[in-house]
Amino acid sequence: MTQLTAVSGANRPIVSLTDVIKTYTLGKVEVPALRGLSLDVYPGEFISIAGPSGSGKTTALNLIGCVDTASSGVVSVDGQDTKTLSERQLTDLRLHTIGFIFQSFNLVSVLSVYQNVEFPLLLQRKLNPKEREQRVMTLLEQVGLDKHVKHRPNELSGGQRQRVAVARALVTRPKLVLADEPTANLDSVTGQNIIDLMKELNRKEGTTFIFSTHDAKVMNHANAVVRLADGKILDRITPAEAQKAMAAGAEGH
Amino acid sequence: MFQLLLIALRNLASHKRRTLLLGGAIAGVTGLLVILMGLSNGIQTTTVETATTLMTGHVNVAGFFKVTAGQSAPVVTAIPALQQQLLQEVPELDYMVQRGRGYSKVVSDTSSMDLVLGGVDIQNETGFRKALMLREGRMEDLEQPNTLLLFEEQAKKLEVKVGDTVTLSSPTMRGTSNTVDVRVAAIAANVGMLSSVYCYLPNSTLRALYQMRDDATGALHLYLKDTADVPAVQARLMKRLPELGHKVLDHNPNPFFMKFETVNREAWTGQRLDITNWEDEISFITWSVKALNGLTVGLLVLLLIIISVGVMNTLWIAIRERTREIGTLRAIGMQRGWVVLMFLFEAFMLALFGTLSGALLGLAVCLGLNAAHITMPMAVQLIIMSEQLRFAVSPVAVAGSIFIITFCTTLVSLIPSFLAARMKPVTAMHHIG
Structure with missing residues (x-):
């Protein structure tokens, strides 16, 4: 198998994990989730993290997204060691550098489509109302929801909600977008549309995407697939190799 | 936001x-x-x-007169001179009225009761008509001497109506007892606890009952333009009246009729002024x-x-x-x-x-x-x-x-x-x- 490293010309990785260990304590039992994970992701990459349930995909994304902290090791995002940052700085890093797309969409139910997408911009307080409106509407047009701006999330289909979530993740023009199983709650066609949308934005804007998935079809769109097992990186391979490996695994069973 | x-x-x-x-x-x-x-x-x-109309001014300059150490009457003498001094000392004053004070047994044909007497010059007491609602009789009749205003509750207890006569019996300043027959001129609607304590008669009748001179009364009620000035005026009078030659009692925040026992225990005789405010006078209610x-x-x-x-x-x-x-x-x-x-x-x-x-x-x-x-x-x-x-x-x-x-x-x-x-x-x- 081909061990893929940097695909981008950039020198400095946007995400760098070095010997990261994460252990959860459940009562008196310690459950290891990551056991010495090292990974570099460069700007503009479109990377899939694959692996069975419990392999550590979500934990890795949480650490990269600065919503959780490692038990040991170094997690560096956009050149900053997250362990050295205060809670306020971590929140600022999430706000200005990272966009999140969640498996269950996680939209604010009482806000409209427009307000959900606008929300991170309001938190940033960088743009004036006119610029904000322009930015939000452009994105909503891109994701095909410009006719649904006043709808509440419960008035939308699953695919539409995920597209709102994509727009919300991208509205701040983050350097890095993390997507945890973004297609898991969608039918295959809608899931494909979402991946196509992410891919297009990756190509046009150069935004780095790291997403976790079980789905081989989704993996196909990635530049590289990082396979995890038992909290460790198994390998970093091409999507084609990942397909083969999955097929072989299925036959083996 | x-x-x-x-x-x-x-x-x-x-x-x-x-x-x-x-x-x-x-x-x-x-x-x-x-x-x-x-x-x-x-x-x-x-x-x-009600209280500031019927029983107290905002600030009161009242007093006790004692002929002997153990016998006091709620009287202030030499009123005209005192009034002049008060006019000078209290620029916050709106108006001032004389109010006779007394304590009497009221006896009807069938019953009797002890009441606090308020002496009024009804023609000067405009607030009186507003504060009291008459059930029987006319307020103007109180301009005539030997008349009395009772409250409904009192009239009921004494079993009297307008036109009936009752006898007032009080100890005079000299320590003897005096009586005056008065006609019930008006009966007013009850106004709470006040109705069981107070009744009103012309100042002249009260003076006759107590055998007082015309320049004596029970208290001078001072009504101020702004009630917020009450503490300042009271404090000023407590300081200034002794300087003007008056003997003034220490401040006792109670109505005058609750002070007889204390005053009678003290050894002094003659005139002492008592300066109170409306809150002191109605503290019992x-x-x-x-x-x-x-x-x-x-x-x-x-x-x-x-x-x-x-x-x-x-x-x-x-x-x-x-x-x-x-x-x-x-x-x-x-x-x-x-x-x-x-x-x-x-x-x-x-x-x-x-x-x-x-x-x-x-x-x-x-x-x-x-x-x-x-x-x-x-x-x-x-x-x-x-x-x-x-x-x-x-x-x-x-x-x-x-x-x-x-x-x-x-x-x-x-x-x-x-x-x-x-x-x-x-x-x-x-x-x-």
Whole structure:
């Protein structure tokens, strides 16, 4: 198998994990989730993290997204060691550098489509109302929801909600977008549309995407697939190799 | 900020039942508070209006005259000179009236009772007609000597009506007993506890009863332009009148008829002035206002505790239900302070909605009850100092209750809000429940 490293010309990785260990304590039992994970992701990459349930995909994304902290090791995002940052700085890093797309969409139910997408911009307080409106509407047009701006999330289909979530993740023009199983709650066609949308934005804007998935079809769109097992990186391979490996695994069973 | 307000408002709207229940409870507490304060204020206003017309000025220059050490009369002598001095010393003065003071046994054909006598020159007492509602007779008849105004309760007990004669029997300044026959000229509606203590007669009749000279009276009632000046005027007179050659008793915050025992025990003879304010003179009846105020404060504290627990519980539930949302908002870059603010807004708006509707409700109840002119039983009349329930809702008090309840409700919501904000985003996002 081909061990893929940097695909981008950039020198400095946007995400760098070095010997990261994460252990959860459940009562008196310690459950290891990551056991010495090292990974570099460069700007503009479109990377899939694959692996069975419990392999550590979500934990890795949480650490990269600065919503959780490692038990040991170094997690560096956009050149900053997250362990050295205060809670306020971590929140600022999430706000200005990272966009999140969640498996269950996680939209604010009482806000409209427009307000959900606008929300991170309001938190940033960088743009004036006119610029904000322009930015939000452009994105909503891109994701095909410009006719649904006043709808509440419960008035939308699953695919539409995920597209709102994509727009919300991208509205701040983050350097890095993390997507945890973004297609898991969608039918295959809608899931494909979402991946196509992410891919297009990756190509046009150069935004780095790291997403976790079980789905081989989704993996196909990635530049590289990082396979995890038992909290460790198994390998970093091409999507084609990942397909083969999955097929072989299925036959083996 | 607007977005946070919107989230808070829409969350309240999306949980209609909970919002209505808790908002209703807050409204109930506020409404009750407004009604209680209206009642308390109504009693206070009635008491002050009635008492400052019928039995005391804002400031009183009264006194006791003792021929022998153990025998005192509520008399001030050499009034014209004293009046001149007061006019000079009290620029805040609106007007001044002479009010005779006495204490007498009132004897009818079938019964008798001890009453405090108030000597009035009815033609100068314009407030009298406003403060008293006559059931029988005419106020003007009190201009004639040897007449008497009784209250309904007294007339009933003495079994007399207008035109009947009763005998007043009092000890004079010289220590002998004197009697005067007076005709009942008017019977007024009861005005609370005052009705069982006071009756009124012309100053000339009171002087005759006490065998006093024309330049003597019971007290000079000073009515000020602004009642806020009362403490300053009282303090000034306490200082200046001794400097002007008068002997002044130490301040004793009680009505004059409760001071006889103390004054009689003292060794001095002659004239001593007694300077009091309206609160001193009605201290024996203001207990009801104080008790009601105490009850209001106690009830407020109790209700605030109940409401606070309710608000905290509701916010706990709201936070539990929205833990994932908090996690998401924190993940996308909302600082902890904003999370706190979001829940504070929610509690604030709930409290504001509750207190505003409660205040309006309380106000409507007060206005309705005022309009209904409900006559209260005698036992209640004694407490409320009026025949009818009267609610005087002060805008400042209403604003105060809205502020206090809203503030306290918002304040207690800080605890769950802080705890919500302290949650790790990842823990919050994966919360189940």
